Amino acid sequence: MNNRRDFIKTISIGGALTAIAGTSVIASETNSKVSIKDLDTGLQLKICLQEGVAPGATLTEKLDFIEANGVVGFEVWGGGLSERVTEIQKALQNRKITLGAICAGFKGWLIAQDEKNRKECMDTSKEILAAAGALGSYGMILVPGFNGQQPSFATVEARAMLIDQLKELGEYALQHKTTVILEPLNREEAWFLRQVSDAASICRDVNSAGVTCMGDFWHMTREETSDMGAFISGGKYLNHVHIASRKTRNTPGEDEGDNYVEGFKGLKMLNYQHHVSFECGSKGDKKVVIPAALKLLREQWKMA
Amino acid sequence: MNNRRDFIKTISIGGALTAIAGTSVIASETNSKVSIKDLDTGLQLKICLQEGVAPGATLTEKLDFIEANGVVGFEVWGGGLSERVTEIQKALQNRKITLGAICAGFKGWLIAQDEKNRKECMDTSKEILAAAGALGSYGMILVPGFNGQQPSFATVEARAMLIDQLKELGEYALQHKTTVILEPLNREEAWFLRQVSDAASICRDVNSAGVTCMGDFWHMTREETSDMGAFISGGKYLNHVHIASRKTRNTPGEDEGDNYVEGFKGLKMLNYQHHVSFECGSKGDKKVVIPAALKLLREQWKMA
Numbered sequence: 008m009n010n011r012r013d014f015i016k017t018i019s020i021g022g023a024l025t026a027i028a029g030t031s032v033i034a035s036e037t038n039s040k041v042s043i044k045d046l047d048t049g050l051q052l053k054i055c056l057q058e059g060v061a062p063g064a065t066l067t068e069k070l071d072f073i074e075a076n077g078v079v080g081f082e083v084w085g086g087g088l089s090e091r092v093t094e095i096q097k098a099l100q101n102r103k104i105t106l107g108a109i110c111a112g113f114k115g116w117l118i119a120q121d122e123k124n125r126k127e128c129m130d131t132s133k134e135i136l137a138a139a140g141a142l143g144s145y146g147m148i149l150v151p152g153f154n155g156q157q158p159s160f161a162t163v164e165a166r167a168m169l170i171d172q173l174k175e176l177g178e179y180a181l182q183h184k185t186t187v188i189l190e191p192l193n194r195e196e197a198w199f200l201r202q203v204s205d206a207a208s209i210c211r212d213v214n215s216a217g218v219t220c221m222g223d224f225w226h227m228t229r230e231e232t233s234d235m236g237a238f239i240s241g242g243k244y245l246n247h248v249h250i251a252s253r254k255t256r257n258t259p260g261e262d263e264g265d266n267y268v269e270g271f272k273g274l275k276m277l278n279y280q281h282h283v284s285f286e287c288g289s290k291g292d293k294k295v296v297i298p299a300a301l302k303l304l305r306e307q308w309k310m311a
Numbered sequence: 312m313n314n315r316r317d318f319i320k321t322i323s324i325g326g327a328l329t330a331i332a333g334t335s336v337i338a339s340e341t342n343s344k345v346s347i348k349d350l351d352t353g354l355q356l357k358i359c360l361q362e363g364v365a366p367g368a369t370l371t372e373k374l375d376f377i378e379a380n381g382v383v384g385f386e387v388w389g390g391g392l393s394e395r396v397t398e399i400q401k402a403l404q405n406r407k408i409t410l411g412a413i414c415a416g417f418k419g420w421l422i423a424q425d426e427k428n429r430k431e432c433m434d435t436s437k438e439i440l441a442a443a444g445a446l447g448s449y450g451m452i453l454v455p456g457f458n459g460q461q462p463s464f465a466t467v468e469a470r471a472m473l474i475d476q477l478k479e480l481g482e483y484a485l486q487h488k489t490t491v492i493l494e495p496l497n498r499e500e501a502w503f504l505r506q507v508s509d510a511a512s513i514c515r516d517v518n519s520a521g522v523t524c525m526g527d528f529w530h531m532t533r534e535e536t537s538d539m540g541a542f543i544s545g546g547k548y549l550n551h552v553h554i555a556s557r558k559t560r561n562t563p564g565e566d567e568g569d570n571y572v573e574g575f576k577g578l579k580m581l582n583y584q585h586h587v588s589f590e591c592g593s594k595g596d597k598k599v600v601i602p603a604a605l606k607l608l609r610e611q612w613k614m615a
Contacts, residue, residue: 163502205508205509208534210536231544232515236542239540240537240541
């Protein structure tokens with residue numbers, strides 16, 4: 008369609024990718040050249056477990072399980088995080104485990120019509136971001152608004168409102184050496200932000216290094232036509248990944264046909280360095296199904 | 312986020328892709344295996360010009376220009392197409408040019424609140440689809456609703472309404488051996504459908520072989536963070552491509568830095584067989600700038 012073309016301001020394409028085979032360097036439309044590693048060598052799958060996913064009655068038991076299974080990441084809930092900084096720092100001492108993302112925990116929401124709800128989200132997010140930064144986390148997961156959070160602005164106004172607030176929140180995150188990570192959810196949870204490409208588009212519009220996005224294989228199963236396409240669109244903004252079984256959101260491998268190879272190919276193309284973190288329930292005994300999942304995912308990572 | 316996970320029905324991922332290097336076969340989550348051609352060999356760039364883009368005072372002059380420049384496709388406007396079938400058939404006789412997509416031309420819009428506007432779109436689209444089929448076109452481009460077309464339903468209701476009507480329109484298109492091609496536009500024209508991944512997601516939800524989507528490099532410049540990611544998400548639904556210069560929507564190459572390599576890589580990964588069609592204005596003499604554009608695009612296709 009050819010309407011109104013004259014006054015549309017062109018924005019540069021910022022994808023910091025893309026290799027097809029071997030070590031490859033290409034220039035995206037206006038960005039600097041980016042070198043991408045060979046797909047077949049080197050890049051490690053860095054698996055992470057959420058605190059609630061790891062089996063164990065105590066933090067120590069959970070971290071022992073994580074370490075014993077060669078998992079390298081640990082993800083905690085953001086609610087109350089500022090009071091747990093010392094506890095978590097101590098628990099991670101002398102372990103080969105890093106804290107990756109902090110999972111949500113904020114209150115309120117940013118696309119709320121009521122300023123009170125937006126302010127609550129900004130205030131609680133900042134408190135979590137400060138704690139996240141102190142813990143060396145690379146970002147706090149943020150959902151702009153769940154379907155049930157009403158009244159919210161409609162799409163266009165919501166997006167403008169969100170971007171304004173994310174500029175502020177992104178700068179705050181950067182001051183604390185961390186980021187905000189936008190999470191697209193499936194339509195049953197949040198119609199406002201459903202696809203990784205849209206989250207990346209918001210990041211580009213915000214234009215702050217403190218605002219990034221993520222993909223969750225569970226939500227992507229419903230919303231994305233291609234895991235690879237979604238991650239490539241996430242590009243340089245892609246900062247975190249969640250994983251679960253694809254039919255029931257249990258441990259990867261607990262549903263028949265669980266397959267992440269196409270998505271892993273996309274992550275390899277991006278030279279993705281952060282965690283693939285388990286956010287899931289389990290049907291079987293965690294001490295059995297989690298090691299089985301790790302085996303499956305490591306095999307599929309090799310295939311990718 | 313972990314809410315409401317139990318009752319969400321899982322929908323299979325349908326991307327019919329993906330190769331990284333060499334001839335590769337992989338299975339997507341639940342689809343059948345699809346073979347993808349080697350990226351470095353064989354696949355041709357099939358360039359197409361819209362009727363208004365090709366220079367010439369008559370249809371014959373336009374088609375002579377197209378043929379003389381090794382362009383293989385011709386795209387016409389859908390408005391009044393049913394009265395032009397014989398004219399166009401005759402003009403294309405004994406030429407190495409095929410009609411690819413038919414560009415819009417319908418009236419009304421499918422996400423209108425008023426049933427009258429929706430019916431007008433259905434009726435006029437069907438008339439064009441019948442003519443498109445008679446001409447051997449692979450599809451009619453459809454925009455679900457422009458920003459200026461009001462009142463329209465809000466996002467969620469609009470999508471549901473659209474999908475219902477597309478089921479009917481897709482079946483009608485199939486009866487005429489053609490398709491509907493959803494076109495995402497940039498936000499200045501249509502907030503409702505801005506990204507190829509979202510158009511593909513609508514196609515999947517409609518689940519009719521008669522409903523497909525496209526990408527237009529011009530709109531993608533504004534809306535997509537990655538041309539490659541967008542096309543890969545389009546996947547098996549990607550049925551047509553428009554191209555223009557990236558800053559001013561003129562002939563490719565007329566803006567400094569015009570670069571389509573990343574997108575072309577994506578098209579090669581899909582083994583994309585249809586046209587890349589010029590929908591653009593021109594700054595310079597068309598008889599100079601179009602051949603220059605063809606040279607540029609053929610070079611960039613080779614680089615991809």
